[in-house]
Amino acid sequence: MVEDERRLIEGCLTGDEDACTRLVDAHARMVGTVIWRSTGDHNVVEDLAQDTFLRVFHALPSFDRRAKLSTWIYTIAHRVAIDHLRKKGRWQQEEFAVSPDDESVAGIEQLHAPPMANPDVVFERDGHIRLVRQALARLPDKYRVPLLYAAIDGFDYPTIASMLGVTVGAVKTLVFRAKRMLKDEITDAY
Amino acid sequence: MRIEDIEDALRRHPTWDPPSGFAHRVVRMARPQVEARLRLLDILALVPQAVRDAVRNSTASLDGLRWTLRQYWLLIAQ
Numbered sequence: 519m520v521e522d523e524r525r526l527i528e529g530c531l532t533g534d535e536d537a538c539t540r541l542v543d544a545h546a547r548m549v550g551t552v553i554w555r556s557t558g559d560h561n562v563v564e565d566l567a568q569d570t571f572l573r574v575f576h577a578l579p580s581f582d583r584r585a586k587l588s589t590w591i592y593t594i595a596h597r598v599a600i601d602h603l604r605k606k607g608r609w610q611q612e613e614f615a616v617s618p619d620d621e622s623v624a625g626i627e628q629l630h631a632p633p634m635a636n637p638d639v640v641f642e643r644d645g646h647i648r649l650v651r652q653a654l655a656r657l658p659d660k661y662r663v664p665l666l667y668a669a670i671d672g673f674d675y676p677t678i679a680s681m682l683g684v685t686v687g688a689v690k691t692l693v694f695r696a697k698r699m700l701k702d703e704i705t706d707a708y
Numbered sequence: 709m710r711i712e713d714i715e716d717a718l719r720r721h722p723t724w725d726p727p728s729g730f731a732h733r734v735v736r737m738a739r740p741q742v743e744a745r746l747r748l749l750d751i752l753a754l755v756p757q758a759v760r761d762a763v764r765n766s767t768a769s770l771d772g773l774r775w776t777l778r779q780y781w782l783l784i785a786q
Contacts, residue, residue, distance in 0.1 A: 533742050535735055542731035550724030563724050568734050575738040646709060650717035669718035697711055704709050 523587050530578055542571050545588060548670070549595040552681075555666040556599040558655070566602055570595045589680045592673075596663075596681045603659075614660055614682045614692060653703035661696035668693045 526544075529537025546567060553566045573594050581590060603609035654662055667678045668689070675693075679686045 530742075535739070538735040538738065538742070539731045542734050546726040546730055547724060550726060554724045555721065560724075564727065564730070567724075567726070567730075568737065571734045572738055572741070576741055646713045647717040647720055649709065650714055651721075654718075665718065666721065669715070669721060670723070671719075697714060700714055701709065701711060704714070 524583070527578065527581065527583070527587065530575065538575065541574075545591050546571075548588070548592060548672070551670055552592055552595040552667065553599045553602075555670065556596065556663050557602060562602060566598050567595070570598045573598065586677075589677050592677065593681045596667075609659060614664065614684045614688065649704050650700065653700050656703055657696060657699060661692055661699060664689055664692040665696035665700070 526537050526541055530541055549570050550563045550567045553570070554560060554563045557563070557566070570591070574591055577594070581587070600609060654666070657665070664678055664682060667673055667681065668675070675686045675689045679689045682689065684692075
């Protein structure tokens with residue numbers, strides 16, 4: 519753990535409000551993004567992000583200093599979001615375990631940005647975004663959530679694996695399978 | 709549509725920007741539980757080293773602290 523992070527945690531534990539505020543400021547954007555992507559509901563993000571940080575401050579004394587603070591906070595955000603979906607009866611999956619139906623795809627590379635160019639491309643891209651979002655809504659949660667997390671800037675597979683409580687290999691498989699299912703969904707819709 | 713187009717569309721999913729004053733609001737809401745923990749730590753400073761060690765070796769959450777202290781007061785009240 520880096521020294522700044524250690525000091526930040528110590529400050530929060532001794533009731534230093536400035537340290538608490540810096541901790542929230544440093545992670546609020548990602549926490550809200552995790553919640554938005556998993557629930558798909560912008561209206562609940564602020565309340566659930568608040569709930570996440572209240573849980574963070576409550577559990578901070580038992581935080582394992584060997585772990586990465588940000589990953590621990592995002593894991594809490596993920597759980598808060600899933601709890602919300604369960605309460606609403608919108609959560610269909612019990613776990614993110616990889617089933618025998620999921621092909622082994624060890625070694626899949628991370629997402630990378632292709633270059634974008636002229637207005638025609640932009641117009642076509644907007645159509646793609648709409649299609650992808652519609653198809654995403656039809657994906658089972660088990661695939662939808664890891665895929666959306668993998669598309670968040672700065673989230674690598676080890677972080678997502680910690681959040682979901684699965685291996686890095688399982689995350690790669692779920693993301694790869696999700697992209698394939700998404701492509702099939704979109705192809706069928708044409 | 710190619711996989712690359714799907715990846716691009718996914719990346720364009722918006723990120724959340726916290727509203728102004730969000731961190732201050734959250735910290736204000738969390739203040740009672742932080743202060744409660746600090747009060748317990750103050751009390752803890754008055755109890756014997758063995759009890760403090762027991763607390764440090766416990767989960768050390770607020771509930772854990774309360775439980776350990778309750779056990780201590782129950783013990784000395786006997």
